[in-house]
Amino acid sequence: MIAGRGIRVRLGGRVVVDGVDVRADAGEVVALVGPNGAGKSSLLAALAGDLPAGGTVEVAGRELAAYRKVDLARLRAVLPQKAQLSFPFTVSEVVRMGRAPWAGRPESAQDDDAVDEALRRTETSSFAQRPFPALSGGEQARVSLARVLAQQTRILLLDEPTAALDLRHQELVLTVARERAEQGAAVVVVLHDLGLAAAYAGRVYVLADGRIRGSGPPAEVFTEELLSEVYQHAVEVLPHPHTGGPLIVPRRKL
Amino acid sequence: MRVDDDSGRIRATGSAPDEQAAAAPPAARDQAAVRRTAARGQSRRAAARGPDHRAGRVSGLVGGLVLGLVVVCLVAAGRGQVPISPGEVMGSLLHRAGLEIGPLPSAVQGENALWLVRFPRVILAVVVGAALGCAGALMQGVFGNPLAEPGVIGVSAGAAVGAAAAIVSGVTILGSWTTAGAAFAGGIVTTFLVYAMSRANGRTEVVTLVLTGVAVNATAGALLGLLMFLTDDDGVRAIAFWQLGSLAQATWGAVAVAGPCALAGLAVAAACARKLDLLALGEAPARHLGVDTERLRITAIVATALLTASAVAFTGIISFVGLVVPHLIRMVAGPGHRVLVPASALGGAIVVVSGDLLARTAIDYQELPLGVLTAVVGGPAFFWLLRRTRARAGGWG
Secondary structure, eight states, rough: EEEEEEEEEEEEEEEEEEEEEEOOOOEEEEEOSSSSSSHHHHHHHHHTTOOEEEEEETTEEEEEESSSSHHHHEEEEEESSSSSSSSOOOOOHHHHHHTGOOOOOSGGHHHOOOHHHHHHTTTTTGGGBBBBBGGGGHHHHHHHHHHHHTTOOEEEEEEEEEOOOOOOHHHHHHHHHHHHHHHHHHEEOOOHHHHHHHHHEEEEEEETTTTEEEEEOOOHHOOOHHHHHHHHHEEEEOOTTOOOOEEEEEEEOH | OOEEETTTTTTTOSSSSSHHHHHHHHHHHHHHHHHHHHHHHOOOHHHHHHHHHHHHHHHHHHHHHHHHHHHHHHHHOOOSOOOOOOOHHHHHHHHTTOOOOOOOOOTTTTTHHHIIIIHHHHHHHHHHHHHHHHHHHHEEEHHHOOOOOOTTTTTTHHHHHHHHHHHHHTTOGGGGGHHHHHHHHHHHHHHHHHHHHHHTTTOOOOOHHHHHHHHHHHHHHHHHHHHHSSSSSHHHHHHHHHHHHOOTTHHHHHHHHHHHHHHHHHHHHHHHHHHHHHHHHHHHHHHHTTHHHHHHHHHHHHHHHHHHHHTTTTOOOSSSSHHHHHHHHHHHSSHHHHHHHHHHHHHHHHHHHHHHHHHSSTTTTOOOHHHHHHHHHHHHHHHHHHHHHHHHSSSSS
């Protein structure tokens, strides 16, 4: 559905993504993980077409540059790391902005339903009429996700959607991402929490210093050797006593 | 104290809210204050009837503004050395339209006073006010900053430099359009200059924008001073007129030049409105929603320059209308540009027509400069806005 080949990004004279191949197919959640400064967000920005990047990005079989912006907006939605808003629009107005690409098309008949559904799914309906800037960081993050969901695209690029959230809402957000994938969407998500990545992603890419150090199902990729080396901190990987999935725990001197 | 996520209720936990707020760092305290106020205003009742409530307010606002503008225009056209009642003004208009309804002006020279002096002046005031109000709303949308305004950031001054250069050099290549054309050129150059200088990393900081405005206004002031030094007494008088701002030189010819420019600018602004809403999310998110942000910015900036130029070409600098009017509209109707842009145009027109009425009738046989009058009201309003913006963003965001 979305694929990048040989992606190379330079920022401020430094190569932050160095010849990376990634792809996400319909129906899967793909997580990008790695230490700070590994190039995860830059790689996602390159996939979104926000950064001038070497290599090629293909969206639904066509090169990214060949799309008109509005056609692309009906195909893929992007959740930024940090939400900003210049004027005090209400939550429901912000979520409705996600419907903008469908204006003047038959799909715009579903605007109300799409907005309601997105608000309900992110548990933001109760403050739909409050001004966005008056919300807490975690509430704003969920509203931004609601806006992205309301866009109803087949590709979702999410940059750290769980960063500002509590435990319950982290699980909620990734459950929503997984649901969207089960309905046929391709989801690429940047995550810091390896436990969340292991639980919700079908495949993960481990990045460090702008290169891919491992890729595949989390159970195969998340090994003690790789994670300890990449994060420069000793890490233990244990099987979960009930599910058998990998549990990632940093070694602590306590 | 915190706002409960799911119910919107406020719960106090631990120490009293104000003690906690006092212990928090200033930025957090401001944020907490904003959140508290917002939560108080937006009770669950408001959440339940929110959209209808706002829609009602919007139609009420637009209807009220249209009605207010008509009334203010009828009154303004009647007041002056030859008094004419609003009914007679209406009657004169209807008779010219071919309808024999209502009384004609009973005063000697009443018809002439209306059609040669008052109507062009009132209509030019409408054009100038609508252009300024709309330019303010448009510019604030493009900069993503509620303090952007042609006067504050120096675009009006840049346009005045262009016009003054045309007056002083005596160039008339464009005939009666020369001054307006030079003002437009000055306005557009200044707008792009301010835009380029005040943006960093895809956004415009309040402090950078305002300081850029200070620098641009200072430079424009120096250029105007230089032009005044170079020219003769008539030129000095013409340039001084520019800086004070007045509708005293309104003619049908001025209306014929400024009107179409302003209409074109208003049309472009209205067409951009929906995209400006999306731009509030930031550059990249707007692009992800299908907006060609670069094209939108350039279109909007050209429209702003067109509006500002049509506003200052015959009247000089009338400041703060574009700052205060959109702000008041936002407080009533919310920040959506599809209402904000036309409502700011209507509101701006009301302000300038009534301001001009006050300027020419407050003192017998004398005229106050309108620009001075709007600055007297607008200056303190700007001060208040600055304080408010600072409190809301928790700093010079």
